Amino acid sequence: MLPPPVATLRETDSVKDAIDVIIRTGFTNIPVVDKEGDLVGVATAQAILGICLPEYLLWMEDLSRYSSFEPFGTLLGKESSTWLADITDDETYAVVAADRPAIAVAEAMARRKTNVCFVTDGAKLVGVVTLKRFLHNVFRD
Numbered sequence: 001m002l003p004p005p006v007a008t009l010r011e012t013d014s015v016k017d018a019i020d021v022i023i024r025t026g027f028t029n030i031p032v033v034d035k036e037g038d039l040v041g042v043a044t045a046q047a048i049l050g051i052c053l054p055e056y057l058l059w060m061e062d063l064s065r066y067s068s069f070e071p072f073g074t075l076l077g078k079e080s081s082t083w084l085a086d087i088t089d090d091e092t093y094a095v096v097a098a099d100r101p102a103i104a105v106a107e108a109m110a111r112r113k114t115n116v117c118f119v120t121d122g123a124k125l126v127g128v129v130t131l132k133r134f135l136h137n138v139f140r141d
């Protein structure tokens with residue numbers, strides 16, 4: 001039996017809600033569901049960081065000289081009014097159907113280069129498999 005997700009976010013939640021869930025749970029990939037519980041994407045800590053550090057800033061050689069960094073302040077001021085729709089990734093997460101074998105989970109995580117795979121029944125999110133849990137169940141159980 002697959003355990004239910006530790007946490008989910010609704011597509012109507014804010015970035016503040018996502019940050020709170022990531023901090024509370026320690027998970028960095030939180031599934032995002034619609035009002036019917038269908039999986040619509042994933043909110044990631046990387047996507048939140050991407051709001052603060054747009055790609056063009058990463059072209060700079062060294063950002064450490066900036067002691068007061070404006071993008072973080074900007075996000076802090078807008079985190080309650082920035083919606084998950086602005087950062088939800090709907091294409092790059094790993095997902096498998098509940099009736100698929102374990103090898104399908106491994107393949108999905110390997111292809112997407114992620115450590116979490118969402119399990120669905122149709123479009124409904126029914127569980128989450130982490131790489132740590134997968135390795136434990138396959139190699140140690």
